[in-house]
Structures are given as structure tokens and as C-alpha cells.
Amino acid sequence: xxxxxxxxxxxxxxxxxxxxxxxxxxxxxxxxxxxxxxxxxxxxxxxxxxxxxxxxxxxxxxxxxxxxxxxxxxxxxxxxxxxxxxxxxxxxxxxxxxxxxxxxxxxxxxxxxxxxxxxxxxxxxxxxxxxxxxxxxxxxxxxxxxxxxxxxxxxxxxxxxxxxxxxxxxxxxxxxxxxx
Numbered sequence: 001x002x003x004x005x006x007x008x009x010x011x012x013x014x015x016x017x018x019x020x021x022x023x024x025x026x027x028x029x030x031x032x033x034x035x036x037x038x039x040x041x042x043x044x045x046x047x048x049x050x051x052x053x054x055x056x057x058x059x060x061x062x063x064x065x066x067x068x069x070x071x072x073x074x075x076x077x078x079x080x081x082x083x084x085x086x087x088x089x090x091x092x093x094x095x096x097x098x099x100x101x102x103x104x105x106x107x108x109x110x111x112x113x114x115x116x117x118x119x120x121x122x123x124x125x126x127x128x129x130x131x132x133x134x135x136x137x138x139x140x141x142x143x144x145x146x147x148x149x150x151x152x153x154x155x156x157x158x159x160x161x162x163x164x165x166x167x168x169x170x171x172x173x174x175x176x177x178x179x180x
Contacts, residue, residue, distance in 0.1 A: 001157075002090075002155050002156060002157045003171075003172065004028065004031070004032065004172045004174075006090065006155040007089060007090025007091070007092070007155050007156075007157070008088075008089025008090045008155065009032075009034060009069065009070040009071075009089055010066075010068075010069075010070065010071055010072075010073075010087055010088050010089045010090070011025075011028060011034070011071070011072040011073070011088065011089065011090040011091070011092060012073055012081075012084055012085060012088045012090070012091050012092070013025050013028075013072060013073065013074040013075075013092045013094065014074075014075075014076050014081075014091070014092070014093050014094070014145060014148075015076075015093060015094030015095060015096065015145070016094070016095075016096065016098070016101045016134065016138045016141070016142070017101055017105065017130070017133060017134050017138065018100075018101040018102070018104035018105045018108065018134065019094040019095075019096040019100070019101055019104070020094055020096065020104070020165060021074035021075065021094055021117070022036075022038050022040075022074050022115070022117025023115075023117075023176055024074070024092070024094070024165070024169075024174075025037075025038065025072045025073070025074040025117075026117075026177070027169065027174040027175060027176060027177070028072045028174065029071075029072050030175070030177065031172065031173065031174050031175075032070075032072070033070070034070045034071055034072045035068060035070060035071045035072070036071075036072055036073075036074075037065045037071050037072070037073040037074070038073075038074055038075060038117040039062070039073060039074065039075025039076070039077050040075055040117055041117065042058055042061040042062060042065065042075075043058050043075075043077065049125075059080060062077070062080045062083070062084070063083070066083060066084050066087045067087070073088075074117065076141075085152065085154070088154060089154065089155070090154055090155045090156065090157075091149070091152050091154045091155070091156040091157070092156070092157045092158075092159065093145055093146075093148075093149045093156070093157070093158045093159070094159050094165065095142060095145070095146070095158060095159065095160045096159075096160070096161060096162060096165070097161065098134060098135060098138065098139060100161075100162060101134050101138070102131070102134055102135065105126070105130060105131070105134060106126065108124050109124045109125055109126045110126070112124075114178070
């Protein structure tokens with residue numbers, strides 16, 4: 001099995017919304033002294049209700065982030081994935097079930113005031129568009145990410161359920177720490 005050390009100093013973490021990408025990225029960053037980069041924070045303007053920033057600004061922020069030598073980056077944003085993968089030294093795909101993502105979405109929207117990867121100055125709320133994205137849009141993307149995973153030559157790891165994810169945390173000595 002691929003270990004965290006095998007993944008190198010620039011790790012991409014992909015997966016469905018609310019699968020635990022940001023929490024895992026922060027745990028890896030703390031353990032390996034890497035910079036955690038949350039693509040949602042680069043894509044959206046802080047202190048808004050998830051308003052996207054201008055595309056050119058996002059792409060520049062993404063280019064600046066991947067140019068760094070040590071990072072763990074969570075988020076999908078497939079339009080800039082080829083550039084990210086070209087710089088990455090390792091790849092993690094979280095493929096947790098849709099029901100898990102839905103439950104986590106409700107939990108973060110209703111109960112979590114602070115969470116890793118959150119947008120500064122914004123409290124998540126349940127939105128129909130996000131429920132639709134998780135339940136309807138994401139399932140076909142899972143097949144595409146499976147194909148991507150199979151074709152990647154980088155050291156890689158696929159975690160397909162919460163048990164595998166928990167085992168990875170335990171095996172690698174990672175800790176889920178509360179968000180600031």
C-alpha cells in the first residue's frame with residue numbers, strides 16, 4: 001500500500017464535496033510540514049456567500065500555489081487539474097459514498113462554526129444547489145475520477161470509505177485537529 005511518505009512534498013487531494021478533503025489536507029500538512037492550500041478559498045471571495053472571484057484571479061492564485069515547493073492541495077477544479085498534476089508528486093482520491101457527503105454537508109452547515117477549508121467571514125448554510133451538486137452532479141464525476149486515478153503515474157492512494165480513511169489517519173499518525 002502507498003504510504004504518506006511515498007506521496008512526496010506536493011500532494012493533490014481530490015474527491016466529492018464534503019468527503020473530508022480539507023480536514024485530511026490540514027492533517028497531512030501538519031504532519032509533513034507542508035502548506036495546506038484549499039482551492040475553495042482561492043476560487044471564492046472571502047466574506048461572501050461563496051461568490052466566485054474573477055476567473056483570471058483564481059487561475060493566477062492557483063498558478064502561484066502550485067509553483068511552491070511543498071504543499072498539499074485539496075479541491076477538484078478540473079479546469080486547472082492538469083497543471084496541478086504536472087507539479088504534484090502524489091495523489092489521493094477520496095471516494096466516500098454520496099450519503100456520507102450529504103450527512104457531512106448537513107453537519108457542517110448546521111453545527112460547525114469553524115472548519116478547515118471554510119470561507120473566511122461566511123457561515124455555511126444548506127443550499128438546494130449544493131444538495132443537487134452532491135446528490136445528482138457528483139455521481140457521474142466519480143467515474144471520471146476513477147478513470148483519472150487509474151491513468152495517473154504518480155504515487156497514489158484511493159480511500160473509498162470512512163473505514164479506509166480512518167485507517168489511513170491511524171496508520172500514518174495523522175490527527176484531526178479542530179479548526180481555528
